[in-house]
Amino acid sequence: MISIVIPYYQRTPGILARAxxxxxxxxxxxxxxxxxxxxxxxxAPAEPEISAAMFPADSITxxxxxxxxxxxxxxxxxxxxxxxxxxxxxxxxDDEWSPDHLAxxxxxxxxGYDFYFADHHQLGxxxxxxxxxxxxxxxxxxxxxxxxxxxxxxxxxxxxxxxRGNPIGTSTVVxxxxxxxxQRFKVEFTNAGEDYLFWMQLVRSGARIAFSSRSQAQYGKxxxxxxxxxxxxxxxxxxxxxxxxYRKVTAELFPLTPxxxxxxxxxxxxxxxxxxxxxxxxxxxxxxMPLKILRSQLGMDPWxxxxxxxxxxxxxxxxx
Numbered sequence: 445m446i447s448i449v450i451p452y453y454q455r456t457p458g459i460l461a462r463a464x465x466x467x468x469x470x471x472x473x474x475x476x477x478x479x480x481x482x483x484x485x486x487x488a489p490a491e492p493e494i495s496a497a498m499f500p501a502d503s504i505t506x507x508x509x510x511x512x513x514x515x516x517x518x519x520x521x522x523x524x525x526x527x528x529x530x531x532x533x534x535x536x537x538d539d540e541w542s543p544d545h546l547a548x549x550x551x552x553x554x555x556g557y558d559f560y561f562a563d564h565h566q567l568g569x570x571x572x573x574x575x576x577x578x579x580x581x582x583x584x585x586x587x588x589x590x591x592x593x594x595x596x597x598x599x600x601x602x603x604x605x606x607x608r609g610n611p612i613g614t615s616t617v618v619x620x621x622x623x624x625x626x627q628r629f630k631v632e633f634t635n636a637g638e639d640y641l642f643w644m645q646l647v648r649s650g651a652r653i654a655f656s657s658r659s660q661a662q663y664g665k666x667x668x669x670x671x672x673x674x675x676x677x678x679x680x681x682x683x684x685x686x687x688x689x690y691r692k693v694t695a696e697l698f699p700l701t702p703x704x705x706x707x708x709x710x711x712x713x714x715x716x717x718x719x720x721x722x723x724x725x726x727x728x729x730x731x732x733m734p735l736k737i738l739r740s741q742l743g744m745d746p747w748x749x750x751x752x753x754x755x756x757x758x759x760x761x762x763x764x
Contacts, residue, residue, distance in 0.1 A: 451517030472547035515629035558651035637690025
């Protein structure tokens, strides 16, 4: 079967209902579907929306856990996947699938691929993610013969592509869980990088990749790591902290080419500048300093503070 893992944390009722409706609307998929909704101590509980969706009782599992973040919620869903699960699909609770998503994913994976993703529309966008970012050019990847239109075999170095500009939308991912059952998200990256590291590990394990050039997900508005994350907010500083840590951990976990290491060093430098810029914004506006994040940043990347005076001076002088 295909098991669908939905991490759930929302403050407004009704958001999950739309995601569940898009699951119920799937057509053409010949495999049984099982839903796993992980209520991550959501202020708006999941149970009423699940009950209203009226899925058969044996086709849905509700997991409740203390708030631990999306990665931990996805891991809890993976841990509860039925033994007959062949493929895992991810869907965030504020996103919706096109009706052909699972059918196309199952067709691609059934033809020998391990990992599938698709084009999608991000929040508020009328142009798809592939077209906007130009990180995936479908015409450069061979089509999958005798399968639905728009399916392609990915050709290239996906590991390098994720480092330089990830094209994969989490709510479009379906992968061969039976072949990669031990794979889990790194839960310490609550605000950035946990999904990228998951994809990287799958790629490094030899996963064969297929994708659809058709948009198969519409991203919606709900609670996410970017909400309330403007300059001077604690969310913004935490996201910068996790992004910098993700970049450094990438260099520690995986063998990299010289060009990849150079790219990561440049990214780390950019994130340090952004971190110091945020702190200067706080000082200028007399905002409270989040000591927990500062202590974590000091332990993870002391160079941020070693270079802080020079970075601050360059920022104040308008030097980038």
